[in-house]
Amino acid sequence: MRPLELHIATSLPDALEYLAHYGEETAVLAGGTDLIIRIRSGREVPPRVLDISRLSELRVIREEPPGGPGAASVLRLGALVTHSGAVESPQTRTHVPLLAEACATIGSPQIRNLGTLGGNCVTASRAGDSLPALMALDAEMVLLSLAGERRVKMAEFFTGPRTTARRRDELLGHILVPARTPDERSCYLKLSQRKALAISVVSVAFRLRMDAKAPRRCNQAAIALGNLAPTVIRARAVEEAVAGRELDEATIARAAEAALSEVSPRDDVRASAEYRRAMVQALVRRGLKRLADPAAAGRLGLGRAEQ
Template sequence: MSYPAFRYTAPRTTREVVETLRIAKEKGIRANVLAGGTDLMPQLREGTTTPEVVVDISRIPVLKRIERMGNEIRIGAMVTHAELVTSELVREYAGVLSEAAKMVGSPQIRNLGTLGGNVVNASPAADTIPALVILEAKLVLKGPEGERILSVTDFFTAPYQTVIEADELLTDIVVPLPPPSGRAVFLKLARRKAVAIARMNLACMLYYDRQKETFEWVRLCVGSSTPRPVRMTEAEKALIGKPFSTEVLQEAGRAAAEQMVQLSGLRSSTAYKKPVVGDLVMRAVRMAVEKG
């Protein structure tokens, strides 16, 4: 099995990657960045992506680091899902991202696939994206003119579409440390447990004050259900300042379902997804509160 011929290069620095991408763009040559390959390789096989140049970014050590810098965790774009699952730093400060990474594909896919690849591929069903949204992560894009940093919610424009330019490289995913009071949950629904694309996934983080008996803050993002990842702000509002009760949870579920339909329109899957998104929101909020 081989693909239409292409040229291959594996730069040693992010600067060289950007320079290669810039030259390719200038010359009108189709270049693709190769991270873990779990999305690009099937696309090459199916012929849906036909690069003339493949730029492998797996030989750049700085893209593989996970480090704490002040009040942030900086995760290199080439950090694999398996590394997100085992990293002490990520588990301690961004546990929901670990939980999401654990749900990706299979052990083999998690050993290859990377966080940067999952973000740039921009599948609406990507598991790590809802987690990054509720962590209020920022993305560092490096281009010929320098770096720009944008919020993860500003990165996506439509399914599989992002604002990244042909001569830009995602180098880091920056996660601000969430308030220690937060309790987080990640849920995924799929046809089976492994190697399955999410039908729906959800990341939730909240702080429920047991003395005051109110939700102090809530962050909710449901994946695979909106054209681009967004916070379920209506459901968040339905919870904040309210006590933990069945009625309040039901109201939040309804609000999430309505916001989903508003953003996605009525689709063939709506009959299934509308009640399910409500139930998932209720389940996740309950689980987060029960975490104490």
């Protein structure tokens, strides 16, 4: 094995300076739950590793005022917020319960204590669990470099399997997520082979804005799918099938059918493409039925992986 140079960043400017010089040949190390495995298995052999795990400024969870009139407030999450941190934070649970719910399904307590939101996003696996939630939440990625700050919408962040819009001289610094509005209902459904320590076979994140006067009527929908295409994707056809409609049996059936028009799943060791097609319909039906119930508003079903 080639020797690898490790630089432990002592501050954010130090990290950005290092990436400006050596970004092309550097792998960033956060919790290491993906990267260390890839290095040990020889799938990734970076000449340099930049350890950012001590940068406390990237561990913040902070509510920020709305950007303009009528806009929702925003939750700023540092890239080093761990999955446990997201699950346990009262701010995340209150303002972005969908993200807390998705993070609760990741790995095991040990993995959730080490693995970070930033690492999950930059790994960009089609099966990453925080990604459908962040996509349905219309999150924005804040990329930092010596040149300044650049924001990329989550829907444009993934450029292909395991590739992102991040430049090699950039660090993912923060994730900005609009806070939940009172009319919002959300849930994350993950189908996997076991209840814990299992990568998703199919996952769906739902965020619906419901009508205050007609509690089963959906005004707006944001729905994202995991492990059903080369990257996590927004399910635009499903969203259109439910927006402005009563969530009755007919609408839900149409929405489940619409899901098939946007997925391009593959066969792998966990499931066949055919099984994934059947399961996305089942999860879309199940999620919409659950959210049609007004009692679902604000309910946080943490860690309820579907089987």
